[in-house]
Amino acid sequence: MENFIFRNPTKLIFGKGMIARLSKEIPEGRKIMVTFGGGSVKKNGVYDQVVEALRGRDYIEFWGIEPNPKVETLRKAIEICRREGVDFLLSVGGGSVLDGTKLIAAAVRYDGDAWDLVLDNSRIGEILPFGDVMTLPATASEMNRNAVISSIETKEKFGMKVDYPRFSILDPQTTFTLPVYQRAAGMADTFIHVMEQYMTVAGQSPLMDRWSEGILQTLVEIAPKVLESENDYDSMANYMMCATMGLNGFIAMGVTEDWATHQIGHELTAIHGLTHGHTLAIVFPGLLKVLREQKKGKILQYGERVWGITGGTEDERIDRTIDATEKFFRSLGLQTRLHEVGIGEDTILEIERRFNERGVAFGEGANVTGTVARKILEAVR
Amino acid sequence: MENFIFRNPTKLIFGKGMIARLSKEIPEGRKIMVTFGGGSVKKNGVYDQVVEALRGRDYIEFWGIEPNPKVETLRKAIEICRREGVDFLLSVGGGSVLDGTKLIAAAVRYDGDAWDLVLDNSRIGEILPFGDVMTLPATASEMNRNAVISSIETKEKFGMKVDYPRFSILDPQTTFTLPVYQRAAGMADTFIHVMEQYMTVAGQSPLMDRWSEGILQTLVEIAPKVLESENDYDSMANYMMCATMGLNGFIAMGVTEDWATHQIGHELTAIHGLTHGHTLAIVFPGLLKVLREQKKGKILQYGERVWGITGGTEDERIDRTIDATEKFFRSLGLQTRLHEVGIGEDTILEIERRFNERGVAFGEGANVTGTVARKILEAVR
Numbered sequence: 001m002e003n004f005i006f007r008n009p010t011k012l013i014f015g016k017g018m019i020a021r022l023s024k025e026i027p028e029g030r031k032i033m034v035t036f037g038g039g040s041v042k043k044n045g046v047y048d049q050v051v052e053a054l055r056g057r058d059y060i061e062f063w064g065i066e067p068n069p070k071v072e073t074l075r076k077a078i079e080i081c082r083r084e085g086v087d088f089l090l091s092v093g094g095g096s097v098l099d100g101t102k103l104i105a106a107a108v109r110y111d112g113d114a115w116d117l118v119l120d121n122s123r124i125g126e127i128l129p130f131g132d133v134m135t136l137p138a139t140a141s142e143m144n145r146n147a148v149i150s151s152i153e154t155k156e157k158f159g160m161k162v163d164y165p166r167f168s169i170l171d172p173q174t175t176f177t178l179p180v181y182q183r184a185a186g187m188a189d190t191f192i193h194v195m196e197q198y199m200t201v202a203g204q205s206p207l208m209d210r211w212s213e214g215i216l217q218t219l220v221e222i223a224p225k226v227l228e229s230e231n232d233y234d235s236m237a238n239y240m241m242c243a244t245m246g247l248n249g250f251i252a253m254g255v256t257e258d259w260a261t262h263q264i265g266h267e268l269t270a271i272h273g274l275t276h277g278h279t280l281a282i283v284f285p286g287l288l289k290v291l292r293e294q295k296k297g298k299i300l301q302y303g304e305r306v307w308g309i310t311g312g313t314e315d316e317r318i319d320r321t322i323d324a325t326e327k328f329f330r331s332l333g334l335q336t337r338l339h340e341v342g343i344g345e346d347t348i349l350e351i352e353r354r355f356n357e358r359g360v361a362f363g364e365g366a367n368v369t370g371t372v373a374r375k376i377l378e379a380v381r
Numbered sequence: 382m383e384n385f386i387f388r389n390p391t392k393l394i395f396g397k398g399m400i401a402r403l404s405k406e407i408p409e410g411r412k413i414m415v416t417f418g419g420g421s422v423k424k425n426g427v428y429d430q431v432v433e434a435l436r437g438r439d440y441i442e443f444w445g446i447e448p449n450p451k452v453e454t455l456r457k458a459i460e461i462c463r464r465e466g467v468d469f470l471l472s473v474g475g476g477s478v479l480d481g482t483k484l485i486a487a488a489v490r491y492d493g494d495a496w497d498l499v500l501d502n503s504r505i506g507e508i509l510p511f512g513d514v515m516t517l518p519a520t521a522s523e524m525n526r527n528a529v530i531s532s533i534e535t536k537e538k539f540g541m542k543v544d545y546p547r548f549s550i551l552d553p554q555t556t557f558t559l560p561v562y563q564r565a566a567g568m569a570d571t572f573i574h575v576m577e578q579y580m581t582v583a584g585q586s587p588l589m590d591r592w593s594e595g596i597l598q599t600l601v602e603i604a605p606k607v608l609e610s611e612n613d614y615d616s617m618a619n620y621m622m623c624a625t626m627g628l629n630g631f632i633a634m635g636v637t638e639d640w641a642t643h644q645i646g647h648e649l650t651a652i653h654g655l656t657h658g659h660t661l662a663i664v665f666p667g668l669l670k671v672l673r674e675q676k677k678g679k680i681l682q683y684g685e686r687v688w689g690i691t692g693g694t695e696d697e698r699i700d701r702t703i704d705a706t707e708k709f710f711r712s713l714g715l716q717t718r719l720h721e722v723g724i725g726e727d728t729i730l731e732i733e734r735r736f737n738e739r740g741v742a743f744g745e746g747a748n749v750t751g752t753v754a755r756k757i758l759e760a761v762r
Contacts, residue, residue: 001396001614001615001618001619001622002396003395003396003397003398003399004393004395004396005392005393005394005395006392006393006395007390007391007392007393008389009388009390010388011386011387011388012385012386012387012388012634013386014384014385014386014387014634014635015382015383015384015385015635016384017384018384205618205619205622206598206599206602206603206619207595207596207599207619207622207623207626208622210591210592210594210595210596210598210599211591211592211595213591213595214588214591214592214594214595215588215591217587217591218587218588218591221587222587233382234382237382237586237635238382238586238587238588241382241586241588241589241634241635242588245588250631253393253395253622254395254396254618254622
């Protein structure tokens with residue numbers, strides 16, 4: 001096991017009717033900005049619950065943080081916060097609204113442009129405190145320091161580290177109106193979050209392995225119910241739990257991480273706007289194919305414990321395991337090949353070029369170069 | 382799934398050589414009391430590492446917090462803290478030293494006797510900040526708010542809630558000198574901590590179930606190596622991880638808890654001084670026997686997933702599962718029957734009397750009365 005330091009101070013407030021606790025969680029006397037996405041919270045009753053919970057508090061609303069939040073949008077919110085003296089942020093919506101809110105929190109007291117902070121996290125100084133009502137299980141942004149921010153101008157998308165939410169309120173009932181495609185992409189996102197922390201070196205931590213496999217097994221078990229039923233509370237609660245626990249550090253203690261699938265997936269979103277979780281469902285099977293030797297021990301363990309694959313030679317088991325993984329994503333209704341989502345060889349070459357130009361190599365062994373990324377994408381053409 | 386609120390702010394600092402970080406974790410300018418047990422830390426080098434890390438800091442030492450820490454001992458430390466103006470506590474040792482330190486932290490600024498706080502946690506006001514170097518994996522006190530305190534005078538032992546450590550440093554190398562009996566009792570303690578949060582209502586949270594089973598599976602897998610090898614770093618690291626994760630709230634989200642085994646076990650320790658983990662290894666199989674109908678769904682799931690027990694009627698599977706559990710404790714070298722540790726019918730009747738006198742009923746269904754406790758103990762006579 002590797003040495004590690006773990007700390008996650010977020011207060012997780014989970015269950016039916018918990019939005020009513022909101023006001024109690026924000027210190028008195030704060031000037032609050034409440035951030036929203038495109039307006040779905042007005043249709044599903046979340047907005048009304050938030051307004052009710054904030055009755056008597058001093059707050060302003062900021063609308064329009066889009067999926068894959070854009071620095072161009074966030075700059076407007078940052079400017080308003082400075083002008084209005086906002087000193088507490090409340091994100092109401094999915095992971096994108098919260099990610100955008102994290103950048104706002106980091107940038108309000110920064111004397112420069114917000115995109116600087118995305119490119120260089122070490123420039124972050126004072127961060128405004130923030131909390132959230134999370135309505136779309138996927139990113140685990142509600143219980144980690146991460147944000148992923150895009151730029152329209154440069155067609156780039158980068159991950160960054162900001163801070164943990166003070167609190168996160170998750171009421172599974174708020175997810176009942178989520179479209180099937182968002183549920184599918186959210187489950188794929190969660191599945192791959194786990195994989196990024198699990199599908200690396202075998203034998204580092206038997207407990208972390210079991211916990212990762214536990215999330216994967218639970219996702220496989222609940223996926224049909226999450227997709228089919230519109231308001232099965234327990235299924236949506238289980239899905240929310242998997243999403244939050246999939247990227248809050250609980251399964252990453254003392255183990256090597258990967259994140260190559262995310263790096264490549266971010267490029268597909270940056271160039272084509274394809275939904276984040278969907279990009280991962282395409283890239284990951286390709287990554288397993290190309291790096292099957294490097295990840296052999298873990299693929300065999302995963303195949304056996306999650307999919308019950310035990311017979312045959314090691315090569316056959318690996319093939320069947322990769323196949324089972326791709327089939328799982330297809331069972332969610334997601335296409336798993338680039339041509340199915342209209343992405344061709346030109347994009348593959350552009351991504352290779354970008355990584356080579358940046359001179360980066362990533363993944364658990366820091367061996368995924370632009371060329372390896374091209375091979376991975378070509379394996380799922 | 383039940384509604385829940387989860388927050389665990391402890392900073393976990395885990396791995397080889399991490400004691401050297403100690404000074405960095407304690408704010409400058411504090412008057413520190415370092416608390417110890419009976420002196421084993423002087424033999425295994427931990428004391429020297431702590432002294433080295435605290436070089437230049439203002440601290441005093443308090444020695445002699447015993448297993449099942451006694452309020453009579455802790456009162457002395459509380460008095461010294463008041464007299465010397467101590468405002469930070471550092472526990473160096475096992476769960477008992479840390480539990481005792483938590484009571485000291487709660488009592489220094491309390492205007493009355495420390496035992497009041499044990500009997501009525503709501504009287505706790507200002508708590509001194511504290512951290513720890515944890516050398517004996519078992520109680521998870523290093524990552525929870527709990528303390529268990531005994532009184533020589535009244536022959537009583539009660540659990541209480543105080544606060545989370547600011548930080549906990551765990552270096553698996555510090556466990557290499559642990560005697561086999563303490564390792565065995567520590568693993569039994571961890572196993573039952575998990576059971577108290579798992580062996581209740583079936584179907585509440587598939588993810589929490591998987592994570593609980595993951596700890597149990599890992600313990601079963603590593604137990605022979607933990608017992609046999611004196612300095613296998615990874616085995617001891619895995620054991621430490623299981624112990625900490627077994628009672629830090631990570632497997633208790635949205636599920637019903639039990640704690641009847643602990644309630645009964647505490648009485649065996651209070652009356653006979655039997656090591657805590659050992660009492661649990663005796664009581665738990667008895668509890669499963671007596672409450673087999675109530676816990677049927679979970680016993681069957683546990684038997685299948687942890688012990689691979691699938692064939693036969695439900696009753697046969699339950700029998701085999703209880704048997705496998707008892708055999709596991711015996712494989713640790715622990716006796717699992719009361720007569721083997723010299724405890725007879727008089728103690729059973731005394732425990733029944735105590736619970737009846739207190740008018741308490743506990744366990745997941747609040748149906749373990751004095752009489753049920755007697756039946757549980759008689760089942761493992």
